[in-house]
Amino acid sequence: MEASHFDERSFFSAVHASGVRALLIGRRALVLLGLPLLTADYDYWIAIDDIERFNTLAAAFQLHPTRTAADARRHGRYVLENDEHVDVLVARSLPTLHGSPVDFEGLWTRRHTIDVGTVPVCIPSLDDLILTKQIASRPKDLEDVRLLRILKESPR
C-alpha cells in the first residue's frame, strides 16, 4: 500500500474547486453535524458524469480508483484508496431496504453545505441522510438512523 500524507482540508478544497457534484455521506457527514462518531473511511456519492473529474482530483492525493470509470458506472460504486479509503457511490439511484428509490439528483437538489475551514462541504439533508442509511441497512446504519432522528426531532 502506498503511504500518503492526506490533507483532509486540501482534499475538500480540491473537491469544491473541481465543480464535481459530490456529497459527503456516511459517518463523516454525521460528525460534521455534531455527532461524536468514529470512522476511518470517507464516503461520497457523486454524479455519475463526474467520475473522471473526481478521479483526476483524487490522483493529486495519490488516491487510486479500484475500477475504471466505465466499470464504476456499470457497478454503481468504486473505491479510491491508498492508506486512505474513500468509498464512492456513482449510481443515479439506489434502493433502500424497503425498495424505495434514493436518487442522487434529489439529494443534490436538497443538499446542505457546512464549512470546513473556509471550504464548503456538501452533505445531504437530515431526511436524506436517514434515507442513505437505509441503502446498506447494516446494524450500525440503524444506530445512525436513531441518532439522526434525535437531531431531526430536536430544536437546534
Place this chain on the structure above:
Amino acid sequence: MIPQAVEAAVSRVVSPDELRLALESTIPAAEREEVLELVRWFTTRYASGEARLAYVRQAVAQWQRAHATRGRG
C-alpha cells in the same frame, strides 16, 4: 484484525422489521437527552466542522496504533 464472526455480525443486512423499528419506534427521553448532551459536549469542545473532523482522524489514528501494537505483541 477483526475476527470473521464479528465482521459478519456488523456487516449483515438487517431485517425489514429491524429497519422499521429504527425508523418508527419512540426514542426514550433518556436516550434522546444522552445523545443531545453528547452533541452539546462535542460541538462545544470542537466548535467547528474542521475541529470535529480533526478529532475523529486523531482518535482513529490512536485506535489503529493501539491495535497495531497489540497485534505485534
